[in-house]
Amino acid sequence: MGQFENFYITTPIYYVNDKPHIGHAYTSLICDVTARFMKLAGKSVRFTTGTDEHGQKVEKAAKAKGMQPKEFTDEVSVSFRKLAELMNFQYGDFIRTTEERHKKAVIALWNRLEERKQIYLDSYSGWYSVRDEAFYQESELIDGKAPTGAEVEWVKEESYFFRLSNWQNKLLELYENQLNFIFPESRKNEVVSFVKSGLTDLSISRTSFNWGIKVPGNHKHVIYVWVDALTNYLTSVGFPNTEDEKYKRFLETDNSFNVHVIGKDILRFHAIYWPAILLAADLPLPKQIAVHGWWLNEGEKISKSLGSIIDPTGLAQEFGVDQLRYFLLREGSFGQDGNFSKKNMISRINSELANNIGNLVQRTISFLHKQCSGIVPAVDRNLLKSDESLPNCKAILDQVMDHLLKYEFNHIILLITNISSEANAYIDKSAPWTLSRTDRERMNLVIYKLLEYIRIIGTLLQPIIPKSAEMILDQLQIPREKRDLKSLCKTCVSLGVTLTKPTPIFLRFDVREEK
Known part of the structure; x- marks a missing residue:
């Protein structure tokens, strides 16, 4: 197997605007099973998960329930911990973006980027999806909506920008030279095509809401939720303390392998924005972005509005935790969409x-x-x-x-x-x-x-x-x-x-x- 002794695997940190569903369970299960195999193989393993608790979407969800954002995130974050406990996931660290250690890491990353002249202040105007917490170009819209089907709104406000366009060639070199950096190959091709079409600088702050980590030195700006969220992979290994034993072992040694396991809907953030930010901040890159497909419900796309969300807690209680773990791994084929069927x-x-x-x-x-x-x-x-x-x-x-x-x-x-x-x-x-x-x-x-x-x-x-x-x-x-x-x-x-x-x-x- 791989020539490494230290293995670091992460789930994306889950957005707390709603309760966990089968997709969250599946991503965590992939990480848990891989981590367990690595431990049995004698590797030093770190497996992290957590919750992404800032951003406009959370602020809106909290308001709809008549709650303060922190009170709301405290409540929903617990549901993700409970799912992990129920499904017998052996994670080593559960990160909440509202924790003080994480805020320190995000601010330290921002400062590194600023010191290296990778951030500048300007104004942003363009299409923004609150649901996706993502900016879209006009050419990406389909029938006036985001490619994901989410509603978009025209946003015009002062914003800090990350010089993403500077890193286009470096990213293409990375995809070419680092074997299986994006896995499977079909997802790599998708990313390469997007990057080759041209990268524009990325808006990385907002002023139209308050629930988030403030930009150092300019508190009317909130740091873009994806910059905030992605930093969790550094938080868990002790950043900004680069002398931390965990940081050295899992990010800096030659005999380490670190992988972010994600769903295909957040590929761009992990395979383009995140490595560009790390390159710009002169920080270690992940070895791999592993991208799985979605789950369908009896052949149909899962939809909250259609009531076809699959509840992993109910299934585990009905059939057994191990039985659910077994089925998801047996029926799913990594990188492709899986079809959930009770009969199967x-x-x-x-x-x-x-x-x-x-x-x-x-x-x-x-x-x-x-x-x-x-x-x-x-x-x-x-x-x-x-x-x-x-x-x-x-x-x-x-x-x-x-x-x-x-x-x-x-x-x-x-x-x-x-x-x-x-x-x-x-x-x-x-x-x-x-x-x-x-x-x-x-x-x-x-x-x-x-x-x-x-x-x-x-x-x-x-x-x-x-x-x-x-x-x-x-x-x-x-x-x-x-x-x-x-x-x-x-x-x-x-x-x-x-x-x-x-x-x-x-x-x-x-x-x-x-x-």
């Missing part, structure tokens, strides 16, 4: 989790109890080596890591379910119930091999469905320190230990109950 979700849970993996664990350990009183039998190691080969752990691990670096979680899951299918087929082929009467030594070997299959499956499932994988490995009594990826090819199920009776891990769902 139930089908995946039943066929792949309950009937395949769950059944393998249940029938193997039940048979162990029936024939060996639950005691893992002694086997001849030489016989084990000369018998049909177990899964090749080294080859599996190489494949998993190759898929992981391309965010191909559906391929990783397919690899795991195929191992389980092989194990179930091995049971049927070996017929240990017949061997129990004719060849006990051979029966013991079959049981042990099946336990090894399950250990491999349980180990690889840990980042994907953590609690269920833990149940599997607990039933095998695998020591916690031997559940990492380095142990995958070295550890074996201990001989002679008594395993507890199997506990069902995955419940089946009745499709007929769902409309």
